[in-house]
Amino acid sequence: MKARIKWVEDVLFLGESGSGHGVVIDGPPEHGGRNLGVRPMELLLLGVGSCSAFDVIHILRKGRHPVSDCRVEVSAERAENPPKVFTRIHLHFIVEGKGLSEAAVSRAVQLSAEKYCSASIMLGKAAEVSHDFEVVDPAR
Known part of the structure; x- marks a missing residue:
């Protein structure tokens, strides 16, 4: 199995699974995030x-x-x-x-x-x- 994580900005990342599905990963505002995705x-x-x-x-x-x-x-x-x-x-x-x-x-x-x-x-x-x-x- 493989996965890929791409940093976008601040603490926002895009995750892509080996099967080609994506997920948005972000942190809370107090850690520099914008609360745009799952932790x-x-x-x-x-x-x-x-x-x-x-x-x-x-x-x-x-x-x-x-x-x-x-x-x-x-x-x-x-x-x-x-x-x-x-x-x-x-x-x-x-x-x-x-x-x-x-x-x-x-x-x-x-x-x-x-x-x-x-x-x-x-x-x-x-x-x-x-x-x-x-x-x-x-x-x-």
């Missing part, structure tokens, strides 16, 4: 949340479970002093589907956390990473 550490949280959600949806669909929506709320704590690494990351899944079983969602989240999600497993080497979920059945 670098936010990108890490977006990456871990989407990596794990990808797995959960894939596992549920492969098992032919009736999943109709999946959201992940990612929260994190950082060290107080530089390099201000993440010390805790929590992923809360809200998975929706008519008749979707808690057991199926639990299994999918667990498989993602322990076997498939490269991002959360990698970040788990440096931070405490936890997962939980809720199942929403629109028929209830």
Whole structure:
């Protein structure tokens, strides 16, 4: 995998993934930015949340479970002093589907956390990473 980062001005950068997709990265005004894009550490949280959600949806669909929506709320704590690494990351899944079983969602989240999600497993080497979920059945 490859990625490219191009400095534009101040603390504004354009990121391009190896697959050709772009993202604007910027800092807050107090660090010389104009708040035009996502922060670098936010990108890490977006990456871990989407990596794990990808797995959960894939596992549920492969098992032919009736999943109709999946959201992940990612929260994190950082060290107080530089390099201000993440010390805790929590992923809360809200998975929706008519008749979707808690057991199926639990299994999918667990498989993602322990076997498939490269991002959360990698970040788990440096931070405490936890997962939980809720199942929403629109028929209830």
